[in-house]
Amino acid sequence: MGARRPTLESLATELGVSRQTVWNVLNRPSVVAEPTRERVAAAVDAAGYVPSRAGRQLRTQRSHAIGIRLMPTFDGINGHILDTFVHELAEHAHRSDYRLALFAAANEADEIATYARMRAANEIDGVVLTSTTIDDERIAWLLENDVPFVSFGRPWRRDVDASTAPHDWVDVDGAAGTEAVTRRLLADGHSRIGYLSWPAQPDVGGDRLAGWQRAMRDASDERDLSTLIAECSNDVTDARRAARQLLDRGVTAVVCASDTLALGARAALGARSADARRVPIVGFDDTPVARALGISSVAQPIVRAARTSVSLLVSRLAEERPPEHVLLSPSPVFRDSEIATPSLFESVGTIQEKEITNP
Amino acid sequence: MGARRPTLESLATELGVSRQTVWNVLNRPSVVAEPTRERVAAAVDAAGYVPSRAGRQLRTQRSHAIGIRLMPTFDGINGHILDTFVHELAEHAHRSDYRLALFAAANEADEIATYARMRAANEIDGVVLTSTTIDDERIAWLLENDVPFVSFGRPWRRDVDASTAPHDWVDVDGAAGTEAVTRRLLADGHSRIGYLSWPAQPDVGGDRLAGWQRAMRDASDERDLSTLIAECSNDVTDARRAARQLLDRGVTAVVCASDTLALGARAALGARSADARRVPIVGFDDTPVARALGISSVAQPIVRAARTSVSLLVSRLAEERPPEHVLLSPSPVFRDSEIATPSLFESVGTIQEKEITNP
DNA sequence: CTGAAAGCGCTTACAG
DNA sequence: CTGAAAGCGCTTACAG
Numbered sequence: 001m002g003a004r005r006p007t008l009e010s011l012a013t014e015l016g017v018s019r020q021t022v023w024n025v026l027n028r029p030s031v032v033a034e035p036t037r038e039r040v041a042a043a044v045d046a047a048g049y050v051p052s053r054a055g056r057q058l059r060t061q062r063s064h065a066i067g068i069r070l071m072p073t074f075d076g077i078n079g080h081i082l083d084t085f086v087h088e089l090a091e092h093a094h095r096s097d098y099r100l101a102l103f104a105a106a107n108e109a110d111e112i113a114t115y116a117r118m119r120a121a122n123e124i125d126g127v128v129l130t131s132t133t134i135d136d137e138r139i140a141w142l143l144e145n146d147v148p149f150v151s152f153g154r155p156w157r158r159d160v161d162a163s164t165a166p167h168d169w170v171d172v173d174g175a176a177g178t179e180a181v182t183r184r185l186l187a188d189g190h191s192r193i194g195y196l197s198w199p200a201q202p203d204v205g206g207d208r209l210a211g212w213q214r215a216m217r218d219a220s221d222e223r224d225l226s227t228l229i230a231e232c233s234n235d236v237t238d239a240r241r242a243a244r245q246l247l248d249r250g251v252t253a254v255v256c257a258s259d260t261l262a263l264g265a266r267a268a269l270g271a272r273s274a275d276a277r278r279v280p281i282v283g284f285d286d287t288p289v290a291r292a293l294g295i296s297s298v299a300q301p302i303v304r305a306a307r308t309s310v311s312l313l314v315s316r317l318a319e320e321r322p323p324e325h326v327l328l329s330p331s332p333v334f335r336d337s338e339i340a341t342p343s344l345f346e347s348v349g350t351i352q353e354k355e356i357t358n359p
Numbered sequence: 360m361g362a363r364r365p366t367l368e369s370l371a372t373e374l375g376v377s378r379q380t381v382w383n384v385l386n387r388p389s390v391v392a393e394p395t396r397e398r399v400a401a402a403v404d405a406a407g408y409v410p411s412r413a414g415r416q417l418r419t420q421r422s423h424a425i426g427i428r429l430m431p432t433f434d435g436i437n438g439h440i441l442d443t444f445v446h447e448l449a450e451h452a453h454r455s456d457y458r459l460a461l462f463a464a465a466n467e468a469d470e471i472a473t474y475a476r477m478r479a480a481n482e483i484d485g486v487v488l489t490s491t492t493i494d495d496e497r498i499a500w501l502l503e504n505d506v507p508f509v510s511f512g513r514p515w516r517r518d519v520d521a522s523t524a525p526h527d528w529v530d531v532d533g534a535a536g537t538e539a540v541t542r543r544l545l546a547d548g549h550s551r552i553g554y555l556s557w558p559a560q561p562d563v564g565g566d567r568l569a570g571w572q573r574a575m576r577d578a579s580d581e582r583d584l585s586t587l588i589a590e591c592s593n594d595v596t597d598a599r600r601a602a603r604q605l606l607d608r609g610v611t612a613v614v615c616a617s618d619t620l621a622l623g624a625r626a627a628l629g630a631r632s633a634d635a636r637r638v639p640i641v642g643f644d645d646t647p648v649a650r651a652l653g654i655s656s657v658a659q660p661i662v663r664a665a666r667t668s669v670s671l672l673v674s675r676l677a678e679e680r681p682p683e684h685v686l687l688s689p690s691p692v693f694r695d696s697e698i699a700t701p702s703l704f705e706s707v708g709t710i711q712e713k714e715i716t717n718p
Numbered sequence: 719c720t721g722a723a724a725g726c727g728c729t730t731a732c733a734g
Numbered sequence: 735c736t737g738a739a740a741g742c743g744c745t746t747a748c749a750g
Contacts, residue, residue: 005479007744008744008745017721018722019721019744020746021719021720023744024720031719031720032720033719036719048475050476051480051744052481052743053482053744054417054742055726057413058417058742058745059726059743059746063412068461072446073439073443073446076439076646083442084432090429094473099461099462099482100462101458102445102449102461103449104446104449114453121410122411122412122413123458236651288434288438289435289436291435366726366727366728377736377738378728378738379737379738390736391735391736392736395735410727411726411727412728414729414742415729417727417729417741417742419728419729
């Protein structure tokens with residue numbers, strides 16, 4: 001390696017042409033005479049010249065970087081899907097010559113503050129938002145400050161439909177997923193199919209719940225489905241408690257809002273009779289845990305979601321256009337595995353952890 | 360928000376001072392007279408001025424960015440630990456005013472090519488390497504090309520000790536972890552403690568194996584430990600097969616190179632008698648899966664590893680100094696949970712997946 | 719088709 | 735203590 005990085009200037013001097021000509025060879029080759037073009041191109045290759053990002057950025061006022069917050073690893077089971085999303089995002093962004101500027105934030109206010117700083121420093125051209133919540137403050141802020149962005153997750157609002165949102169979003173049709181698995185269970189002869197839900201709200205949880213409701217309403221005249229629903233937080237122990245309620249009410253299958261909840265439901269089966277243990281459980285996200293334990297689930301098309309997010313954001317950075325909304329379909333994955341038995345899960349929630357000091 | 364970003368120039372003009380004075384207020388305030396300083400500082404705040412990253416970068420030839428490859432999510436169980444590492448890295452890098460430039464790569468050659476391009480474009484100042492392998496080509500390349508870096512993971516060499524490495528590294532003392540859990544099992548009265556290993560090599564797998572060996576050699580005169588070791592790939596199904604061999608040889612406890620293997624070992628217990636099912640299994644990494652299933656494990660101090668990696672790299676970028684090597688101690692986590700029973704795992708490895716098409 | 723020039727916004731060496 | 739100037743490496747508008 002030489003003493004210094006090559007620049008347009010140094011290459012031009014070396015070749016006895018102007019800076020502009022070197023630039024033309026790289027960016028508008030058709031405009032340069034053949035012999036010059038070949039001579040310059042060869043020198044560029046030999047020198048391993050790559051345009052300085054800073055120089056370009058200063059001139060064009062574009063950083064070619066996309067801001068993305070790495071969400072806290074709150075769960076590790078369902079959280080895995082976001083890690084996969086970020087991985088795919090990095091891959092596809094690179095192909096479009098964009099970089100991912102990764103950061104961590106303690107909460108939404110901190111996240112917004114980071115966007116503000118990064119924008120002020122001209123450090124990012126746009127943002128990919130994940131894990132949208134009801135009346136998401138981040139969306140409001142980004143819109144208000146004209147920051148180009150795409151959200152992976154619909155802009156959940158209590159009274160406004162996501163289809164009217166003034167910004168791009170990509171999401172997975174959770175309702176279609178839970179509806180498909182519920183219909184499948186109905187077709188298999190189940191009629192009392194329980195649903196293990198996060199607290200009902202008009203967000204991703206409400207969406208998944210709605211799919212189960214659609215299938216159930218379709219299948220029976222029974223209007224009151226409420227006894228078949230149990231609520232819990234996204235926690236294995238709490239899910240086990242809620243699943244027990246459902247089993248007590250005689251459900252013969254359980255559809256869950258997440259794989260974490262499905263794991264809790266498995267645990268609840270443990271204490272039951274052999275018959276009860278055959279109750280099929282379906283999770284959501286098709287995480288490594290579901291795969292390893294043979295739990296049925298609903299797989300999100302995460303690679304397509306990432307690819308679509310990048311392409312929407314990149315096109316928005318290139319040109320004005322109306323907002324686009326993309327709803328992708330998930331794929332149910334049924335696994336025929338035997339059902340959990342008591343002892344494995346018996347102690348979940350009362351696990352005693354002891355740390356022993358290292359020698 | 361005004362029409363344009365404020366700059367040193369625009370602020371200076373507005374305030375009737377020179378660009379230099381504004382800069383001094385921000386970077387060497389002691390040199391500016393009190394009244395000027397206050398007036399300027401107030402204007403800077405009001406305008407929300409943040410120095411342009413590109414301008415600074417062009418002038419200083421420093422990007423203040425750290426390159427990091429997001430590893431493929433090959434496993435999702437033990438892979439989780441790297442996601443956590445990257446998350447913490449982002450957090451600590453930000454505190455030192457560094458950005459994480461994230462990228463994906465298909466393999467090591469691709470990873471190296473990406474470093475080369477990013478360096479040529481002056482896009483990154485340094486690199487954090489993860490998942491080091493034997494005679495790691497990436498390390499050789501980075502050293503040869505004078506790219507500042509720190510590796511999370513020792514530079515494994517067949518014939519050279521990591522302590523002589525000419526570069527910074529941070530690692531977790533895997534051997535100390537497996538040794539501690541093995542000693543604990545010995546203290547609990549176990550003598551035939553099996554070890555479920557990745558193929559033995561002088562790398563992270565060999566390191567973890569060595570800890571178990573130390574404890575076992577110490578505890579008995581029996582020189583030949585080979586019948587207590589079974590090898591397998593990092594895969595639940597293969598681990599189950601290997602664990603069965605160990606059980607057939609009468610082991611009363613199993614220490615594993617990873618939580619993924621521990622999950623396989625759990626599965627192997629399933630088909631055994633009630634007695635056999637009490638065989639304690641210990642994994643490695645204390646992943647969400649281990650926590651959810653109540654499997655004992657060894658927790659890596661991942662937050663400290665990330666913080667140390669950032670501080671080593673940042674200090675290296677600031678000044679010449681001899682290489683530093685940091686070996687952190689992991690913490691065994693014992694969980695008293697009952698042991699796996701047959702049916703849950705019976706079908707692992709022969710799981711039938713069926714996708715049903717969405718409506 | 720080729721070249722000379724301006725300017726993006728910083729930091730730094732230097733003059734007053 | 736304050737200010738005028740140079741230059742990092744690009745891209746782009748313009749002159750020949």
